[in-house]
Amino acid sequence: MGMIGGAVILMGLATLYITVINNEKLSRWLNLALFVVAGFAFAQVGGIVLGLIYGSLTSWFIFWLYEGRYRRNLLPYLTPGQVLWHYTFRVICGAIFVFLITPILVVLPLSFNAQDFFTFTPEMLRLDPDGYSLKHYQDFLGLRADSNGEWLRSFKNSLVIAPIATIISVSLGTLAAIGLSQSHVPAKRAIMAILISPMIVPLIISATGMFFFYSDLGNFMENTMGMNKNFVGYVKVVLAHAVLGIPFVIITVTATLVGFDRSLTRAAANMGANPVTTFFRVQMPLILPGVISGGLFAFITSFDEVVVVMFIGSASQKTLPWQMFLGLREQISPTILAVATILVALSVALLVTLELLRRRSERLRGMSPS
């Protein structure tokens, strides 16, 4: 109903602009003012912002259709059907994009909520500064009187566990991939399947198995080897996460090894380099993109992981996802949204940095960015 109503109103406006006023600039300003006033009448300040956006969009759309500007940038011989498809395709792509991004974007403003609920309050919609606050960020950082430091502690745990697990899975995964790419290894496919299995087996099943395996291991390390309980706890979680990360490294490194020229290692050997030197000076630099992206996947697997750590870890190894899970179940606190926002910002920064570094190294090596 609303859509039809809106279409009728827009049609009326379009007829008015085109037949009566017949002046593009004037009618576009008029349209803008109209929408802003309507927006203000319905929803004060927030409405003005929406009105501005809608007003400029609708007036642009009306004249875009009427003047036939939609054909301007296209090949002149396209049939109407092809033109229609051209734009439908773009709308579909845009819709998919919105589908992927909106859930993340909704979180951002909510994390500045002045209330302790996941609610857009009337103050927020009015863009009233009182409706916004940084208190959930302060809570995360442990700066508020009633915050308990659990968030920071679990964040630190994540920052300790994820990099170590990544280093282990990158070293083991790369070695495995190189080994498996040799032609003389027997039962390659079977070994590959076993190494990749943590990625395919449902997580909850591996987690249950790991729980019993690592309990015995932990008991042995604590009782027989006399190690510190906390240290053993970290070792267990790091090893488990490394196992989960290895398949990603193997897959990406194997993929880059396909394009690696074996004669290079023979040439290096020919010139007197031992296998270790050959690996670090010749092979490693060439497969580095695969190693890095595998490492990135391994890092994110560990950083995101909640099931295995809940089984294996004890409270002193609580990671950030675990804390978020608890927060969601027990108290639906917007601190989770603040953390989510920080994590989104961090991952965007991480990806941008990596991309810039990649371009830089390619430029230095005299290659054009692909």
Next chain:
Amino acid sequence: MKFTKTLLATTALTVAAGAVAAQEMTIVSWGGAYSKSQLKAYHEPYSAKTGVTIINDDSSAEAVAKLRAMNEAGNVTWDVVDVVAADAMRLCDEGLAMEIDADTQLAPAPDGTPASEDFGDLLVSDCFIPQIVYSTTFGYRTDLVGDTPPTSVCAVFDLENYPGKRSLEKRPINNMEWALLCDGVAKEDVYDVLETPEGQDRALAKLDTIKDSVVWWSAGADTPQLLADGEVIMGSTYNGRLFSVIEEQKQPVAMLWDAQVFDLDGWIIPAGLSEERKQRALDYIYFATDTQRLADQAKYISYGPARASSAPLVGKHEELGIDMAPHMPTDPNNAKNTFLYNYEFWADYRDDIDAKFQAWLAK
């Protein structure tokens, strides 16, 4: 005398072991405001007194399953666990929690009354030391229920006068009792009726009349969020959550104490701890369940202390400075019409009624 010896032994152990390594114990609880109240009232003073570092694990929701698995793996990492009474009974039956003798292992009241009398009927299991009395009750949006705010739990079933969504917990416990009560069953007959298949059908039929208007919740935080959003006009949850919505978050919500259901929450100590850890856990329990400590917890959350001797000591909220006594579920004004969670009934009938309830939900 035995107690003094225990205490002496514990202190000696604490001192001796403290010289070797820092003392640590893992205490499991529910998280959120509840864990915070325990941190302030029990953990912090206990750490200050003994130097033991306390690590919080917010895993009470899956305590039974995790304790079973830990026991099987021979690696119990928890020292003291906070559970509801029903879970404590299950753990006790399975031998996963150790039995505690209230009179010798818990502090007597300040006037010398032994702990077993001070806790009275609330000692529902040999392994369980009650800590608080909480209740599951209703809150309603004062601005969305019209001019006559509800006074009876039957408003939940009254779609005519109170149209709108309501939130109920996604389990038969409490909902079935309320349904029968509002279907005209006298309070003392509720469980007699609920024992029979016809009675169960009758309760479900009553719930059926509002099924389309119900939002089902499974975490205690859901109803507060739904009420704050105005998505429901009334909903059941734990009374402490509603206190926080009303007094701390200043939402337009009021309490409907009618037919609130009391339940107990308290401590257990897992079976199979090493002697040293067991003594430490017992020492903590002795400290944390004495009269003053239980009364202190009520400064941070609106749950009633389980000891009779603690009630007169309940003071003002630590941050808000409001009197906490009128917000206790056990306050005479709030406790005019109450149920006590019927442990025996639900232990016997839970599986059957659960199955029926789930089938009805899926219809």
